[in-house]
Amino acid sequence: KQEVTQIPAALSVPEGENLVLNCSFTDSAIYNLQWFRQDPGKGLTSLLLIQSSQREQTSGRLNASLDKSSGRSTLYIAASQPGDSATYLCAVRGNQGGKLIFGQGTELSVKP
Amino acid sequence: GAVVSQHPSWVICKSGTSVKIECRSLDFQATTMFWYRQFPKQSLMLMATSNEGSKATYEQGVEKDKFLINHASLTLSTLTVTSAHPEDSSFYICSARVPGGELFFGEGSRLTVL
Numbered sequence: 389k390q391e392v393t394q395i396p397a398a399l400s401v402p403e404g405e406n407l408v409l410n411c412s413f414t415d416s417a418i419y420n421l422q423w424f425r426q427d428p429g430k431g432l433t434s435l436l437l438i439q440s441s442q443r444e445q446t447s448g449r450l451n452a453s454l455d456k457s458s459g460r461s462t463l464y465i466a467a468s469q470p471g472d473s474a475t476y477l478c479a480v481r482g483n484q485g486g487k488l489i490f491g492q493g494t495e496l497s498v499k500p
Numbered sequence: 501g502a503v504v505s506q507h508p509s510w511v512i513c514k515s516g517t518s519v520k521i522e523c524r525s526l527d528f529q530a531t532t533m534f535w536y537r538q539f540p541k542q543s544l545m546l547m548a549t550s551n552e553g554s555k556a557t558y559e560q561g562v563e564k565d566k567f568l569i570n571h572a573s574l575t576l577s578t579l580t581v582t583s584a585h586p587e588d589s590s591f592y593i594c595s596a597r598v599p600g601g602e603l604f605f606g607e608g609s610r611l612t613v614l
Contacts, residue, residue: 431605437602479603
């Protein structure tokens with residue numbers, strides 16, 4: 389059974405700092421991995437999607453990497469801003485079926 | 501990105517009543533949609549997979565007679581919480597997958613049962 393873990397559960401950084409969020413999964417047989425952002429009381433916004441054959445994806449100040457063999461993904465946020473404050477969730481889709489399994493999320497707070 | 505719309509965004513109802521939540525894919529056709537439930541400070545829990553034109557597939561522990569799912573068209577899935585009780589109060593989120601595999605989510609619906 390696939391399990392997804394995110395570390396840390398919460399993170400507080402000063403504005404301008406570069407930071408890394410971690411995601412690990414127990415079953416490396418994944419179809420893809422997706423990073424989301426969730427603001428309080430809101431739905432999820434897709435940030436980056438990495439297919440199993442890819443190593444990384446970039447969008448603006450965000451860079452996500454995938455090491456399938458070790459069951460790890462990282463989300464790198466450069467030059468963090470207060471507007472980046474949110475909960476970040478990673479989710480993996482297995483090869484069998486279309487279910488997306490979510491991690492518990494990392495609650496990020498960027499202080500001005 | 502693709503747009504998924506959910507309605508209503510919040511609803512308050514009395515215990516024993518039924519509540520319907522709609523999920524629409526606005527700019528693409530979705531043969532499959534997913535319904536999640538989220539408790540405060542927790543991650544999303546998959547409730548069921550909604551398949552257009554066929555019965556939904558429910559996750560273990562989710563009562564299919566309690567949470568009725570209908571996926572009548574390629575752009576609309578509905579979740580009906582029947583005979584709602586206070587323990588059903590939660591944040592319900594739907595999602596739909598575009599052909600490329602990326603999943604897009606609605607804004608969520610907060611249900612409060614009094």
